[in-house]
Amino acid sequence: QVRLVESGGGLVQAGGSLSLSCVASVRTFTIYDMAWFRQAPGKEREFVAYISRTGDFTLFADSVRGRIGISRDYLKTLYLEMNSLNAEDTATYYCAADDRAVRTTYRVATEYDYWGQGTQVTVSS
Numbered sequence: 001q002v003r004l005v006e007s008g009g010g011l012v013q014a015g016g017s018l019s020l021s022c023v024a025s026v027r028t029f030t031i032y033d034m035a036w037f038r039q040a041p042g043k044e045r046e047f048v049a050y051i052s053r054t055g056d057f058t059l060f061a062d063s064v065r066g067r068i069g070i071s072r073d074y075l076k077t078l079y080l081e082m083n084s085l086n087a088e089d090t091a092t093y094y095c096a097a098d099d100r101a102v103r104t105t106y107r108v109a110t111e112y113d114y115w116g117q118g119t120q121v122t123v124s125s
Helices: none
Strands: 003-007 010-013 018-025 033-039 046-051 058-060 068-073 077-082 091-098 119-124
Touching: 003 091, 018 033, 018 091, 018 119, 033 068, 033 077, 046 068, 046 077, 058 068, 077 091
Parallel strands: 010 119
Antiparallel strands: 003 018, 018 077, 033 046, 033 091, 046 058, 068 077, 091 119
């Protein structure tokens, strides 16, 4: 069973920074591709960033590219570093994991079988 627990959300002023973490309770972390998604009230869940199971391939949504970094470590933790935050970044942020052998897309939520409960990020203007 895969359990993902996010933390690090909170209230931050526009222009500020925030770091999110996601701890995975899994036997072997390196078999999972990982991603961050976010969902604002009244909106669909949207892709934010992806990192491959080996950590050597990353993708970012156009809306966050240049402001956000994604990384993972061998302690089974996924990270999201966010800078220059603005009000449009306000959302609940979810980490997602999947271990399928062949991946055709990275930005679609249905490609990920495992999800955390989310952590709220609020950016005040």
